[in-house]
Amino acid sequence: METHSYAPGEIEPHWQDEWRKKEAFKIPNDIGTLKKKPKFYVLGMFPYTSGAGLHMGHAKNYVPTDVLANFRRMQGYHVMHPMGWDAFGLPTERTAVQENEHPAHITKRNTETFQQQIQRIGFSYDWSRKIDTSLPEYYRWTQWIFLRLYEKDLAYLADVPVNWCPALGTVLSNEEVKDGKYVETGDPVERRLMHQWMLKITAYAERLLEDLDLLDWPDGLKEMQRHWIGRSEGAEITFEVKDRDSEFTVFTTRPDTLFGATYCVFAPEHPLVAQVTHPDAVSEVYNYIQEAANKSDLQRTDLATEKTGVFTGAYAINPCNNEPIPIWVADYVLMTYGTGAIMAVPGHDERDHEFATTFGIPIVEVISGSQKPIEEEAFEGDGVCVNSDFLNGLRVDDAKEKMIAWLESEKKGTRQVQYRLRDWLFSRQRYWGEPFPLAHLEDGTIVQLPDDHLPVQLPPIDAYKPTEDGKPPLARADEAWVKVKLPDGRIATRETNIMPQWAGSCWYYLRFLDAHNTDAPFDSALERYWMPVDLYMGGTEHAVLHLLYARFWHKVLYDCGLVFTKEPFQGLLNQGTILAESFQDDAGKYYYPHEVERNDDKAVVKTSGKPLHVQLEKMSKSRFNVINPNDVIDNYGADALRLYLLFIGPVTASTPWQDAGVEGVYRFLQRVWRLVVDEQNGELNEKLTAAAGTTEPELWRELHKTIKQVTEDTESIDKMNTAISQMMIFVNTATQVKSLPTETVKIFLHLLAPYAPHIAQELWHRLSEAGFIAHAAWPQYDESVLESATITIIAQVNGKLRNRLQLPADATDKEIEEAALADERVQRFIEGKPIRKVIVVPNRLINIVV
RNA sequence: GGUCGAGUGGUGGAAUCGGUAGACACAAUGGACUUAAAAUCCAUCGCCCAUAAACAGGCGUGAGGGUUCAAGUCCCUCCUCGACCA
Numbered sequence: 001m002e003t004h005s006y007a008p009g010e011i012e013p014h015w016q017d018e019w020r021k022k023e024a025f026k027i028p029n030d031i032g033t034l035k036k037k038p039k040f041y042v043l044g045m046f047p048y049t050s051g052a053g054l055h056m057g058h059a060k061n062y063v064p065t066d067v068l069a070n071f072r073r074m075q076g077y078h079v080m081h082p083m084g085w086d087a088f089g090l091p092t093e094r095t096a097v098q099e100n101e102h103p104a105h106i107t108k109r110n111t112e113t114f115q116q117q118i119q120r121i122g123f124s125y126d127w128s129r130k131i132d133t134s135l136p137e138y139y140r141w142t143q144w145i146f147l148r149l150y151e152k153d154l155a156y157l158a159d160v161p162v163n164w165c166p167a168l169g170t171v172l173s174n175e176e177v178k179d180g181k182y183v184e185t186g187d188p189v190e191r192r193l194m195h196q197w198m199l200k201i202t203a204y205a206e207r208l209l210e211d212l213d214l215l216d217w218p219d220g221l222k223e224m225q226r227h228w229i230g231r232s233e234g235a236e237i238t239f240e241v242k243d244r245d246s247e248f249t250v251f252t253t254r255p256d257t258l259f260g261a262t263y264c265v266f267a268p269e270h271p272l273v274a275q276v277t278h279p280d281a282v283s284e285v286y287n288y289i290q291e292a293a294n295k296s297d298l299q300r301t302d303l304a305t306e307k308t309g310v311f312t313g314a315y316a317i318n319p320c321n322n323e324p325i326p327i328w329v330a331d332y333v334l335m336t337y338g339t340g341a342i343m344a345v346p347g348h349d350e351r352d353h354e355f356a357t358t359f360g361i362p363i364v365e366v367i368s369g370s371q372k373p374i375e376e377e378a379f380e381g382d383g384v385c386v387n388s389d390f391l392n393g394l395r396v397d398d399a400k401e402k403m404i405a406w407l408e409s410e411k412k413g414t415r416q417v418q419y420r421l422r423d424w425l426f427s428r429q430r431y432w433g434e435p436f437p438l439a440h441l442e443d444g445t446i447v448q449l450p451d452d453h454l455p456v457q458l459p460p461i462d463a464y465k466p467t468e469d470g471k472p473p474l475a476r477a478d479e480a481w482v483k484v485k486l487p488d489g490r491i492a493t494r495e496t497n498i499m500p501q502w503a504g505s506c507w508y509y510l511r512f513l514d515a516h517n518t519d520a521p522f523d524s525a526l527e528r529y530w531m532p533v534d535l536y537m538g539g540t541e542h543a544v545l546h547l548l549y550a551r552f553w554h555k556v557l558y559d560c561g562l563v564f565t566k567e568p569f570q571g572l573l574n575q576g577t578i579l580a581e582s583f584q585d586d587a588g589k590y591y592y593p594h595e596v597e598r599n600d601d602k603a604v605v606k607t608s609g610k611p612l613h614v615q616l617e618k619m620s621k622s623r624f625n626v627i628n629p630n631d632v633i634d635n636y637g638a639d640a641l642r643l644y645l646l647f648i649g650p651v652t653a654s655t656p657w658q659d660a661g662v663e664g665v666y667r668f669l670q671r672v673w674r675l676v677v678d679e680q681n682g683e684l685n686e687k688l689t690a691a692a693g694t695t696e697p698e699l700w701r702e703l704h705k706t707i708k709q710v711t712e713d714t715e716s717i718d719k720m721n722t723a724i725s726q727m728m729i730f731v732n733t734a735t736q737v738k739s740l741p742t743e744t745v746k747i748f749l750h751l752l753a754p755y756a757p758h759i760a761q762e763l764w765h766r767l768s769e770a771g772f773i774a775h776a777a778w779p780q781y782d783e784s785v786l787e788s789a790t791i792t793i794i795a796q797v798n799g800k801l802r803n804r805l806q807l808p809a810d811a812t813d814k815e816i817e818e819a820a821l822a823d824e825r826v827q828r829f830i831e832g833k834p835i836r837k838v839i840v841v842p843n844r845l846i847n848i849v850v
Numbered sequence: 851g852g853u854c855g856a857g858u859g860g861u862g863g864a865a866u867c868g869g870u871a872g873a874c875a876c877a878a879u880g881g882a883c884u885u886a887a888a889a890u891c892c893a894u895c896g897c898c899c900a901u902a903a904a905c906a907g908g909c910g911u912g913a914g915g916g917u918u919c920a921a922g923u924c925c926c927u928c929c930u931c932g933a934c935c936a
Binding site: 005219220223224227228350540543544647648649650653654655656658660661663664665667668670721722724725726727728729732792794796798799800801804825828836837838839841844845847848849 | 851853854855856861862863864865869870873874875876877889890906918919920932933934935
C-alpha cells in the first residue's frame with residue numbers, strides 16, 4: 001500500500017531528470033523563431049554564492065518568479081527565465097584565505113552547491129544560459145562596458161577617505177567597520193585619503209530621478225530612490241573672507257533666510273581652513289581636524305550627538321548686508337555634500353540652532369510665524385520674512401525667488417540644483433574582482449587597453465593582501481602581468497585596483513539574453529526583442545544601491561546606442577522576508593531551537609534552565625533560527641515547499657515560518673494524488689470516468705471558478721496564496737463527488753502545474769498524456785458556466801443581516817424587494833414600522849431602512 | 851525626529867467600487883475506523899447571553915470620534931509595531 005502513495009522523493013528527481021535530458025525549458029536564441037510569440041522576461045535577483053548556500057530567502061524569491069514563468073509559458077509566451085551567480089567579492093576571498101585555496105576554487109565549489117540546491121526545487125530555468133560573474137568569458141564584457149564608461153569620461157581618479165586598517169594593512173568596507181574597529185578582529189580603523197576610481201553617477205542624477213516615472217514599481221520603492229538621489233533646489237552663494245583675498249561658496253535651499261545667517265561653517269576637510277585660520281587658533285583647529293578625521297559621516301551628522309566645533313578667528317562677509325560673521329570649523333558639515341561649507345541660519349535650521357546655542361552665537365529671526373520664541377527653537381515652517389530688508393513681507397517661496405534674482409544680478413550667487421547622491425566609489429584594494437582594463441604610463445598618464453586585450457585576467461599571486469608599501473594585492477603579481485606592452489610598443493604598468501562587487505551585477509540581465517556571445521556582450525536584435533525585464537524580484541536590501549547602479553549603467557549603454565530601452569526593469573517587486581522564532585537570553589546570546597525547552601509561552605535553556613526571550617525575527621544564521629530549504633524537501637518534497645512558501649501569505653508580505661503549515665499543504669498534495677491514483681493498488685482511481693466534465697455540473701462549475709481565480713491571482717503575483725486556497729476548495733469538492741470526469745481532472749492539473757510542477761507532471765503522465773504539461777496551453781474559463789440560475793441576496797434591515805434569500809438570477813429590483821418584504825425573518829424586524837428607504841445592490845443585497 | 855507601511859480568532863492569513871467579517875489552512879477538542887498508534891474520514895472551533903435541545907439575539911477587525919441606508923475598507927485624533935531615512 002505504501003508503495004503507491006504520494007512519494008515526492010521518487011517522482012521529483014525523475015521529472016527533474018526528464019526536463020534536463022529533453023531540455024524542456026531551453027529558450028531559442030534564433031530571433032526568427034522568437035518573434036513568432038510575445039515575450040516575457042521574469043528575473044529573480046541572482047544570488048551571491050557564499051559558502052552558506054541557499055537559504056529560505058532565496059526560495060521565497062525564486063518560487064513566485066518560477067510560478068509566473070511557468071504560467072506565462074503556458075499562456076503562449078517565450079519566457080526568459082535564467083539563473084546565474086554573483087561570484088566575485090569579499091566573502092569568497094576571505095574563505096579562500098582561511099582555507100588557503102584559490103578563490104576560483106572556492107567559487108566553483110559554492111556555485112556547484114547552489115546549482116544543486118536550486119535544481120532540487122524544480123525551477124524551469126534555462127540552465128544553458130547560466131552565467132558566473134567571476135569567469136573571464138563574463139568579466140571580459142564587464143571590463144568592456146567599463147571602457148565605454150571611461151570613454152564617456154564617466155570614470156575618474158580622486159582622493160577619497162577610506163577605512164584603513166593599519167594592523168591588517170588593508171582597506172575595509174563600511175560594513176566591516178563598527179565603532180572605529182574592524183568587526184572581525186577589533187583592530188582600530190582610521191580614515192585615510194587614498195587614490196580611488198570614481199564613477200560619475202551624479203551626471204545621471206536628473207535622469208535617474210525623472211525616469212522613475214516610467215516604471216511600474218511600488219511607490220515606496222520609487223520614493224526610496226528619490227530620497228537617495230535627494231534633489232534639492234536652491235542657490236549657490238559666494239561669501240568673501242574679511243581682510244583676506246579669498247572667497248568661498250555655500251549651497252543653501254533657503255536663500256530666503258540669508259539675512260539670518262549669523263555664522264558660516266567649514267567642513268574640517270575644507271581646503272580653505274588652513275588659509276583663513278587666525279594664527280592664534282591654529283593649534284586648536286588642527287587638533288579638532290585630527291579628531292574629526294576618524295569619525296564616520298553617520299557619527300558626524302547624527303542629530304542626537306552633541307555638536308562640536310572650533311572658531312577659526314576669521315570672518316566672512318554676509319553678501320546681502322555686508323555684516324561680518326564668524327567662520328567656524330565643525331564636523332556636522334561634510335566635505336562630500338554641497339561645497340563643504342555652509343551658511344548657518346540658527347533661527348531657521350534645527351542643527352544650526354543647536355550649534356549656535358552651544359557656542360553662544362546670535363540667533364536672528366527672519367521668518368515670522370513661530371509659536372515659540374526663536375531663542376528656544378528653530379522655526380523651519382512657512383511664514384513671512386522679517387528683519388530682511390527688501391524681502392520683508394514676502395512669503396518663503398516668493399522670497400527665495402527674489403533673493404536668487406538679487407544674487408544673480410549682483411553676481412553674488414546663482415540658482416543651483418543639488419543632489420544628495422554622491423559619485424560612486426568604484427575601486428577596491430582586493431583580489432577577487434574584475435581588474436581594470438587600464439594602465440599607467442611613467443609620466444602619469446592613464447591609457448585604456450584596446451578591446452582586443454580583453455579580458456584582463458586575474459594573475460596568480462602569492463597572498464591576497466596589500467604589498468608592504470600599501471599597493472593593492474594585484475601589485476604582487478609578477479612583472480609579466482604588471483607590465484603591459486601597448487599596441488604602440490610602449491610599456492605601461494597595469495592598474496592594480498579591482499572593481500567592486502556591484503560591477504558584475506550591473507548588466508547581468510543583458511548577458512542572459514545571449515550568454516555565450518564571444519563577439520559582443522549581447523546581440524542587439526535579442527536585446528530589442530527581450531528588454532525590458534517585465535518583472536524583477538528581489539529583497540528590499542537592494543532597493544537602493546544595486547537598482548540605482550544597474551539603472552545608471554543601463555542609461556550609459558543607452559547613450560552608447562547599445563540598448564534601446566531607457567530603463568532595464570519595467571516591473572519590480574520586493575518579496576517579504578521569512579521570519580522565525582529566535583531565542584535570546586538577557587545577555588543577547590542566541591540559542592538554537594534544539595537547545596531550548598518551551599512551556600506555553602515561556603522558554604528556557606534545556607541544560608541550565610536560564611529564561612529566554614522568544615521573538616519573531618528575520619530568519620538568519622546569526623540568529624540561530626534558519627530552516628534549510630533542503631531539509632524541507634527531504635521531508636515533504638519540493639512541491640510542498642513551493643506551495644507552502646506561497647500559501648503563508650502574499651509574496652510581498654513578511655510572514656513567520658511554521659513547520660505545521662508545511663504539513664497542511666503536504667496533505668493537500670496527498671489529496672490531489674488520491675484524486676488520480678488508487679493507493680491500494682497503484683491503478684487509476686475508480687471514480688475517474690471518460691464522461692464529459694459537464695456530467696458533474698457542480699464540480700464543472702467549481703472548476704471554471706478555479707480557472708478564473710487562479711488565472712487572475714497568478715497574474716497579480718501578490719495573490720498566489722488565494723490561488724492555492726481556491727485550488728484546495730476545488731480538490732475538496734472533487735474528493736466528495738461520486739464520479740470524477742477525467743477531463744475535469746486534467747484541466748485542473750494545468751492550473752496546479754506552475755505551482756507544483758512535479759506532481760502535476762506525474763499525474764498528467766499517469767492519465768496517459770505524453771509530453772510535458774508545462775508545454776500545454778493554459779485553460780480558459782467559460783463565463784456562462786459560472787452563472788447560476790439562482791443567486792443569494794442578503795436581506796438587511798437597518799444595515800443588519802437578517803436573512804439570505806435564494807432568488808432567480810434575473811430577478812428585478814422590484815421582485816427582490818417583494819421577496820424581502822415577504823420574508824418572515826425580515827418581517828419580524830420591520831414589525832409594521834414605516835419603511836423609509838429601500839436600497840438594492842444588484843446581485844448582492846437589499847437593505848430596508850425603517 | 852521625518853517619510854512610508856501595517857494592526858482582523860489560539861496561529862498564518864481571506865474579504866473588487868464601502869455591501870454576508872473570519873475564505874483557505876494550522877493548532878485544539880470530540881467522534882468513526884484500528885488490538886493499538888499513525889494516516890484517513892466526520893463534526894465543533896471569535897466573544898457574550900439564553901436553552902434540555904434548537905431557533906433566535908447582542909457584541910465584535912488596535913483605541914476614540916465622524917461621514918453613510920451600510921465602514922475592516924473613507925475622514926479626523928491617538929496608541930502600538932515594522933521598514934527606510936536622518
